[in-house]
Amino acid sequence: MNGGNISGSTTNTLIINPATVADIATNYRLVVTGSCLPAVNSNLVGLSIGLRHLIVTQPSDTITAIGGSASFTVVDNGQGVGYQWRRGTTNVNDGGNISGSHTSTLQFSPATVADNGTNYNVVITGPCAPDLRSINAALLITEPLSVEEWLAKQTPVVFYPNPFTTELNAMIQTSSNLLEADIQLYNSLGVLVLLSNLTNEQAMREQMTLPAGIYHYRVVSMGELIQSGKLVSIQ
DSSP, rough: OOOEEETTTTOOOOOOOSOOOGGGGEEEOOEEOOOOSSSSEOOOOEOOOOOOEEEEEEOOOEHHHHHOOOOEOOEEEEOOEEEEEEEEEEEEEOOEEEEESSEEEEEEEEEEEOOOOEEEEEEEEEEESEEEOOOOEEEEOOOOHHHHHHHHHHHHHHEESBBSSSEEEEEOOOOGGGEEEEEEEEESSOOEEEEEEETTTBOEEEEOOSSSSEEEEEEEEHHHEEEEEEEEOOO
């Protein structure tokens, strides 16, 4: 019957607008009556409703060194049927170091300086219009680090000697750009046994006698833990 989202129920065209999940059925048919009996029934027809495709997780910015690997990934609700990655409004296609341009994950391997960009996005097509466009994501390609630079970034503070006896030293590596930090040393029971301030202008030198064993250190700068590890005391 006509009403709500249904019209034309007594005509040769049935209109359902807007279609809802409640309208899904496999047994729609038309009964035609005339001046003569019997009435004529049409074949049964079904109505299915495709779910609107949605982006669940947007692609995010990524960074890698020259020669490394990088990727962008988009996650939709499973209704997407086509993907096209773009750089701005220009389509990205497979070839060379690029793959996955028509999938949910765009990959760069090996990454090159030419891949630098702040406007990578993907257009997703689905069973229902309109197409979806993700937000822009950036790919930043950096110069590869030397072993020394990498170690400095991983361990901005160097402790020596390790194992130690009655003297423990610590020094900020100049390449780390760290200005100041607090050194915290704990025994195996979690008791703080040393608290010392360290600057990039003066190395730490602590004279102490600690029982033999393994100690855990923490390097804290501006309230943030930036390094941790283990030191060994031998007596």
